[in-house]
Amino acid sequence: MATLDAHIPEGPVAEKWESHRFNMRLVNPANKRRFDVIVVGSGLAGASAAATMAELGYNVKVFTFHDSPRRAHSIAAQGGINAAKNYQNDGDSVHRLFYDTVKGGDFRSREANVYRLAQVSVDIIDQCVAQGVPFAREYGGLLENRSFGGVQVSRTFYARGQTGQQLLLGAYQALMRQVGLGTVQLHPRTEMLDLVVVDGRAVGVVIRDLTTGEITSHSAHAVVLATGGYGNVYYLSTNAKKSNATAAWRAHRRGAMFANACYTQIHPTCIPASDEFQSKLTLMSESLRNDGRIWVPKDENDTRSAEQIPEDDRDYYLERQYPSFGNLVPRDVASRAAKRQVDTGRGVGPKKNGVYLDFADAIKRLGHDVIEERYGNLIEMYERITGEDPYKMPMRIYPATHYTMGGLWVDYNLMSNVPGLFVLGEANFSDHGANRLGASALMQGLADGYFILPYTIGDYLAGLLGQKAVGTDHPAFAEAQTGVQDQVKQFMGIGGTRSVDDFHRELGKIVWDRIGMERDRAGLEQALRDIPALKADFYRDLRILGDTTVNDSLEKAGRVADFFELAELMARDALHREESCGGHFRVEHQHEDGEAKRDDENFSYVGAWEWNGPDTPQTLHKEQLTFDNVHLATRSYR
Amino acid sequence: MNFTLKVWRQNGPGDRGRFETYEATNISEEMSFLEVLDVVNEDLIRKGTEPVQFEHDCREGICGSCGMMINGQAHGPQRGTATCQLHMRKFKDGETIVVEPWRSASFPVIRDLVVNRSAFDRIIEAGGFITVNTGTAVEANTLPVPKAVADAAMDAAQCIGCGACVAACPNGAAQLFTSAKLAHLNLLPQGQAERWTRTEAMVETMEEYFGTCTNHGECETACPKNISIDFIAYMNRDYMKSKTANRKLGGQGLN
Numbered sequence: 001m002a003t004l005d006a007h008i009p010e011g012p013v014a015e016k017w018e019s020h021r022f023n024m025r026l027v028n029p030a031n032k033r034r035f036d037v038i039v040v041g042s043g044l045a046g047a048s049a050a051a052t053m054a055e056l057g058y059n060v061k062v063f064t065f066h067d068s069p070r071r072a073h074s075i076a077a078q079g080g081i082n083a084a085k086n087y088q089n090d091g092d093s094v095h096r097l098f099y100d101t102v103k104g105g106d107f108r109s110r111e112a113n114v115y116r117l118a119q120v121s122v123d124i125i126d127q128c129v130a131q132g133v134p135f136a137r138e139y140g141g142l143l144e145n146r147s148f149g150g151v152q153v154s155r156t157f158y159a160r161g162q163t164g165q166q167l168l169l170g171a172y173q174a175l176m177r178q179v180g181l182g183t184v185q186l187h188p189r190t191e192m193l194d195l196v197v198v199d200g201r202a203v204g205v206v207i208r209d210l211t212t213g214e215i216t217s218h219s220a221h222a223v224v225l226a227t228g229g230y231g232n233v234y235y236l237s238t239n240a241k242k243s244n245a246t247a248a249w250r251a252h253r254r255g256a257m258f259a260n261a262c263y264t265q266i267h268p269t270c271i272p273a274s275d276e277f278q279s280k281l282t283l284m285s286e287s288l289r290n291d292g293r294i295w296v297p298k299d300e301n302d303t304r305s306a307e308q309i310p311e312d313d314r315d316y317y318l319e320r321q322y323p324s325f326g327n328l329v330p331r332d333v334a335s336r337a338a339k340r341q342v343d344t345g346r347g348v349g350p351k352k353n354g355v356y357l358d359f360a361d362a363i364k365r366l367g368h369d370v371i372e373e374r375y376g377n378l379i380e381m382y383e384r385i386t387g388e389d390p391y392k393m394p395m396r397i398y399p400a401t402h403y404t405m406g407g408l409w410v411d412y413n414l415m416s417n418v419p420g421l422f423v424l425g426e427a428n429f430s431d432h433g434a435n436r437l438g439a440s441a442l443m444q445g446l447a448d449g450y451f452i453l454p455y456t457i458g459d460y461l462a463g464l465l466g467q468k469a470v471g472t473d474h475p476a477f478a479e480a481q482t483g484v485q486d487q488v489k490q491f492m493g494i495g496g497t498r499s500v501d502d503f504h505r506e507l508g509k510i511v512w513d514r515i516g517m518e519r520d521r522a523g524l525e526q527a528l529r530d531i532p533a534l535k536a537d538f539y540r541d542l543r544i545l546g547d548t549t550v551n552d553s554l555e556k557a558g559r560v561a562d563f564f565e566l567a568e569l570m571a572r573d574a575l576h577r578e579e580s581c582g583g584h585f586r587v588e589h590q591h592e593d594g595e596a597k598r599d600d601e602n603f604s605y606v607g608a609w610e611w612n613g614p615d616t617p618q619t620l621h622k623e624q625l626t627f628d629n630v631h632l633a634t635r636s637y638r
Numbered sequence: 639m640n641f642t643l644k645v646w647r648q649n650g651p652g653d654r655g656r657f658e659t660y661e662a663t664n665i666s667e668e669m670s671f672l673e674v675l676d677v678v679n680e681d682l683i684r685k686g687t688e689p690v691q692f693e694h695d696c697r698e699g700i701c702g703s704c705g706m707m708i709n710g711q712a713h714g715p716q717r718g719t720a721t722c723q724l725h726m727r728k729f730k731d732g733e734t735i736v737v738e739p740w741r742s743a744s745f746p747v748i749r750d751l752v753v754n755r756s757a758f759d760r761i762i763e764a765g766g767f768i769t770v771n772t773g774t775a776v777e778a779n780t781l782p783v784p785k786a787v788a789d790a791a792m793d794a795a796q797c798i799g800c801g802a803c804v805a806a807c808p809n810g811a812a813q814l815f816t817s818a819k820l821a822h823l824n825l826l827p828q829g830q831a832e833r834w835t836r837t838e839a840m841v842e843t844m845e846e847y848f849g850t851c852t853n854h855g856e857c858e859t860a861c862p863k864n865i866s867i868d869f870i871a872y873m874n875r876d877y878m879k880s881k882t883a884n885r886k887l888g889g890q891g892l893n
Contacts, residue, residue, distance in 0.1 A: 052772040067693065068759050070799055071701045087779065123773075130775035132768045132828050134792040141782025159792060165700055166795060173767035180763040188756065211748060240696040274668040277677055280697045381698070384716075384723050387667075450772045499683045501676070546688040549650075550749035553689065 004257070004608055004623045007411040008112045013629050014095075017116045020412070021455055025462035032057030035461050036220040036469050038205055040192045040247050042069030044164075044442060045425030046226030047171035048449030054178035056454060058461075061218060062175070062184055063207055065191045065242060065555070070172045073228060073240040074445060077164025078285045078378075079148065080156035081128075081442040083121040088145050092153040094118045100151045101440060102630045104330065105405070105433020106582035106598065108263070110606070111629055112412060113430050120451040121443050125157055127450055131170040135159050148438040149286050149330055156439045161285060161377045167442055171449070193487075193558065194480040195223065195251045195421065202251075202421035203470040206480045208488070210555060213548035215484050217472040221464050222420045222457055225251060226449065229404035229426035231264065233563045233570070234516070235508020237401035238270060238283040244559035245566050248408050248427050256416040257608040257621060259429035260406035261566065262574035265436055265583045266517050267402035268334035271385055271395075272354035276505075281400035282385060284357075284378055286438045289327045289334070291362035291371065292395070294318050296355050300345040306356055306394045317341060325637040332435050332583050332596075333637060335399035339517050342398065354396035363391065399517060403441060405432045405583065406573070409608040409623075413456035414448060417608075422457060424448035429606065434582025488548055491557040496541030500556040503538045507560065510534065511567050519574045520587040527571040535564040569609060569618060576620065579603045593638075600632055639665045639726060642734040643678060645690055651746045657736075667727040671714065672697060672704060674726060675737075692751040697722040699862060702798035705805065706751050707738040712802035712860035720800060720862035740805035744812070744848050755801045757847035758815060765839035766819045768828050787825055794821035796863040803857035803865075809849035814857035816844045817873035818865050824876055834883035837876045 009020040027035065035058050039050040042064040054060045066072060084097040097118035102109055125143070129135065135157050136144040145154040159166040178184040187207070194206040196217070204219035230245035231237040252258045269284045295316045297309055318337055319326045329337075338355045347353050363371050368391060372379070379390045386396070407429040414422050414430070425445040432440065470476075514527035538561070544553045580589040580596035581603070589597040604625050609618035641662040648655030660678050669677075672694050679689035695703040699720040706721055708714035714724045729735065737751065745753040783791075795818070803814035820840055823829035829836070851870060858867045883889045 048772075055771045066695070066703070067755060068799065070759075071695055071703050073696060073701070076696045076698060076700050085778070123775075126775040126778045127770070127772060129778040129781070130768065130770040130828055132791070132823050132826050134788050134795050134822065134826070137783055137785045137788040139785050141784050141788075142779050159795075162700065162796065165798075166792075169795065173762060174770075174772075176759060176763040177767045177769065179759075186759075188759075240701060242695050275666050277666075277669060277673050279670070279673050279676055282698050381723070384719065385670075385725065387725070387727055454772065497684075499680055501680065543683055545683060545686065550691050550752060552691055553683070 004409065004417065004621050005411065006110065006623055007413060008110070009412065013111055013115045016112050017119055024455060024459035027458045027462050027465070029057055031465060033059065035059065035464070036061070037222050037224060037457065038063070038218060038220040039224045039226060040205065041072065041226035041228065041427070042066065042172070042175065043072035043074035043226060043228060043425060044168055044171055044445030045449040046072070046224070047168065047175045048446050049224055049226060049424060049453045050184055051171060051174035051178050052450055052454045053457070054183035060178070060184045061187065061220065063187045063190045063192055063205070065189065065210060067188050069175055069186065069188070070169060072168060073243050074168045074442070075165045076240060077442055078161045078283065079287060080146065080158035080163045080439040081124070081167065081446070082148070082155050082439045083125045083157060083443065084118050084155060085122055085125060087143060088154045090153045092155050096153065097121060097155065099630055101431070101437060102433065103635065104435055104437035106435050106596070106635060107433065107600070107604070107627065107630070107632050108260070108581055108625065109431055109433030110625060111627060115629070116452070117431050117444060117447050120447045123451055124443065124446045128167060128170050131174060133159065133166045133170045146287070149289070149328060151437065164442060167446065171446070191555065192247045193250060193484045195254045196476050196480050197254050197418060198470050198474055198476045201419045204472065204477060206477070206484050208484065211550055215481055217477040217481055219469045219472045219477070221461055221469050222422060224422045224424060224453065224457070225408065225427050226424040227427045229407065230563070230566055231401045231404050233508070233567050234401040234512050235504050236273060236278060236281050236512070238267060238281050241280060244562070246559050246562045248423070249562040249566055251408060251416070251418070251421060253611050254418065255611065256418045256421055257409040257610050258406070258569060258618070259409040259606050259608040260434070260573065261570045261609070262515065262577060262584045263405035263434045263582060264401060264570070265331060265403040265405060266335045266399045268331055268338055268399045269357065269397045270400035271382065272349060272351070272398040274351070282381070283400070283402060284382060284395065284397060286331070288357060288375060288378060291366070291374065292327065292357040292359050293361055294327050294355055294357055296341045296346040296348060306348070306358070307392070322637050329637045330435065331438070332585070336517055336585060338397070338399055349396045354398040356394035357397045358394035359390060360394070403436055405429065405434060405436055409606065413459065414453055415456065415460065420460065422453055424453055434584055487558065488554065491542065491544050491554060492548065494539065494542045494544070496543045498541050498543060500542065500544070500553050500560050503534065503542065504556070504560045504563070507531070507534055507563060507567060511570065515567070515570050515574055518585050518587050521575065524571045524575040528568060528575070531564060531567050531571065538564065565614070572617060573607055573609065577603055577607065595636070598634065639667060639729070639731040641665060641674070641729065641732070644734060644736045646738040647690065647750055648747050650749060655747070665726055667725065669726050670697070670722060671708065671724040671726070672722050690751065691749045694722060699723040700798060702800040705740055705800045705802055707741060707805060709736050712740070712806040713862055717859070718862060718864045720798070740801050742804045742810040744804060744810055745801060758799050758801065758812070760847065761812070761816055761840055761843050762819065764843035765832070765836035766823070768823060769832060781827060783827060791822050791825045794818045794825070794865065794869050797865055798863060800862060802860040802862060804848060806856040806860035807849065808854055808856065809852055811851040812844050812848040813851040813870045813873065814861060814865060814867065816840055817869040820873045820876065821869040833876070834880040837873070837880040838884055841873065841877045
């Protein structure tokens with residue numbers, strides 16, 4: 001039976017990281033050369049970790065399924081990155097960023113981790129500026145900030161609407177410098193399909209080359225997963241098409257616990273789906289809610305176009321329901337409110353599947369030019385996709401899956417319960433609790449990769465001094481490789497009638513309907529019947545054509561197979577969590593006014609699930625959360 | 639809407655390749671170009687034909703994965719738009735659309751519309767960075783960067799590395815890509831220490847893999863991020879200077 005120990009250092013929260021850094025063992029420079037580390041994924045967390053470890057002297061191998069590390073999905077983040085610099089002199093501090101993040105996460109994250117995140121946030125900005133990340137500047141040449149949802153200070157650094165791109169390119173360039181120096185071996189177009197565990201330790205991975213189809217083993221002293229989140233389990237999401245949970249899930253199947261699977265974030269402002277072949281949903285930055293007003297027609301049968309609907313016939317429902325925060329309520333609250341409007345038939349657009357986000361008042365107040373300067377690139381993107389002009393017609397928006405707070409369980413050192421397996425960024429569960437605040441994902445990815453893992457991995461490796469990495473001739477590698485080969489053969493051999501996408505779309509619909517913005521017992525139990533039934537169809541009726549070299553369908557088949565299992569775990573996790581918190585809203589657990597009802601007495605813990613084999617439900621382990629530095633309170637935005 | 643697609647199929651780098659014709663029927667004008675390829679592929683799978691392989695990921699014009707020649711134009715007819723953001727309302731009902739992979743010997747075809755663009759990574763590896771190990775940075779606001787400089791650097795830094803510039807160029811030159819990264823880093827005060835070595839290394843690596851620029855300007859027209867060819871002039875100037883600046887003696891301090 002596995003046990004969970006978060007290894008949180010002793011002492012006051014503000015001193016834990018400092019004292020921990022002193023107490024951790026070091027590896028001297030000559031010995032670093034003797035250690036091999038595998039990094040899977042090349043987004044913000046993976047690229048920054050790989051570059052930093054190589055700078056320190058470790059031998060690093062990086063695997064990414066993209067053709068270049070620069071394509072990782074971190075690149076698509078728009079809004080910005082938070083840091084407690086207090087450049088605006090508006091009362092920000094490490095403690096306030098810590099507090100806002102714990103509260104925003106609805107008191108379901110680990111205090112010590114979040115405090116450390118806030119502490120290193122300031123170093124991230126310094127590092128990125130030194131790398132040449134072109135952040136927005138004031139006329140005096142100093143860094144500019146903007147505000148973001150859920151907080152009262154301006155602490156978000158940004159590079160136009162492309163902050164993720166610029167931060168990722170910074171990390172990518174640092175990584176490519178090491179590739180040029182020969183300290184990092186880069187393996188693009190490769191996918192990790194299994195984790196190899198020997199004597200309880202992670203010692204390597206099995207990789208499929210996506211160009212040649214070759215399956216190979218790679219061993220190392222430690223394995224780092226920085227493979228992103230699982231939002232694509234919903235099929236339609238704001239995630240890139242190839243984002244997937246496979247690396248994390250295969251590690252779970254090898255013993256790493258998967259935590260808080262039901263904590264998923266649905267972002268309120270995305271462009272609604274237009275047809276059944278819609279392949280993904282596009283996010284419109286949260287910043288739009290600063291000037292846009294959200295409304296629907298009062299009469300569900302109103303067929304007039306938006307500009308012909310007079311003021312009295314409109315329902316600005318967020319302003320009505322939440323007079324003090326209005327259109328700026330947090331993401332989870334805004335999303336559920338939009339869903340309720342559409343569910344009651346008051347949705348707008350040809351499919352009645354959106355709500356209006358209207359800039360008319362802001363244009364009247366500030367002028368067309370100011371709105372264009374603030375949101376020009378977003379408005380242009382909207383127009384390109386929908387063919388409608390938001391300067392004349394309100395935007396239509398609807399919530400979409402955006403981020404997953406759940407992930408592989410890790411301790412304070414970012415190590416999973418399998419020694420030697422470290423998990424960074426969105427792939428771990430650690431810092432955002434049940435709801436992530438805007439502009440915090442980039443912060444966490446880079447904190448993990450630049451400033452946390454490079455220290456904590458040294459402590460682990462120091463214990464392996466003098467030991468060679470387990471060779472790939474160990475039978476465990478052969479066994480894992482055979483498993484991967486068998487799965488490829490299995491997919492190619494089914495010879496059914498339906499495409500992978502066809503199954504994925506159907507799975508996504510179940511997950512969205514039953515484990516989406518609102519969950520209830522009956523729906524979750526239904527999901528636990530529907531998902532296995534569809535999974536059985538998948539293994540009976542899947543059709544993969546072509547060969548095992550370049551084959552998009554074959555790649556997707558493995559990922560969708562894992563999404564089936566993950567979706568079941570999400571349903572089980574959501575079912576067991578008899579409370580509402582953050583992104584997890586159980587219809588049975590709400591206050592009379594429809595707000596989420598948390599149950600701190602019974603559910604103030606991390607739910608980490610242990611794999612028991614494909615046909616047996618996972619076992620739940622609980623890591624109790626304690627709050628010594630923030631006061632547990634009900635969030636209210638009215 | 640209905641379309642006839644003539645799509646380039648090629649099994650691998652060694653295969654001669656050929657056009658195949660596929661019908662795309664009942665297409666909504668709301669669909670993106672890649673969604674039409676999705677529909678065509680679904681149809682092919684139903685009929686037992688291997689689907690068309692193409693590169694794609696974020697589908698919001700930022701990752702740089704997608705890219706194909708559409709009716710002979712890199713990323714198709716709409717200015718400043720990557721293939722994934724191109725929507726069918728830009729085409730006429732009943733039109734025949736020709737789809738090919740990036741045209742450049744420097745980007746060998748892997749399969750169908752998928753090409754190998756790793757030469758771009760080699761250029762970045764040669765010098766497309768500022769050498770600053772993690773943890774060595776000074777406090778960010780100790781180094782003011784004039785807003786105009788930061789804005790110009792950002793204009794260059796927007797490059798998504800898709801390769802449209804190379805594909806559109808009659809010479810298969812990578813000047814726009816290389817100069818965008820060079821300008822991003824060479825404009826900033828943080829990038830000055832390595833300015834001349836970076837320039838020489840990146841330009842010469844570029845020349846190992848790509849053709850020569852003869853100022854056609856097709857790259858700028860094809861660029862989904864509207865990156866200006868002014869940056870090429872900037873790069874050429876820096877490259878000339880680097881030849882003296884990088885001399886061991888006497889060249890130091892030149893700028």
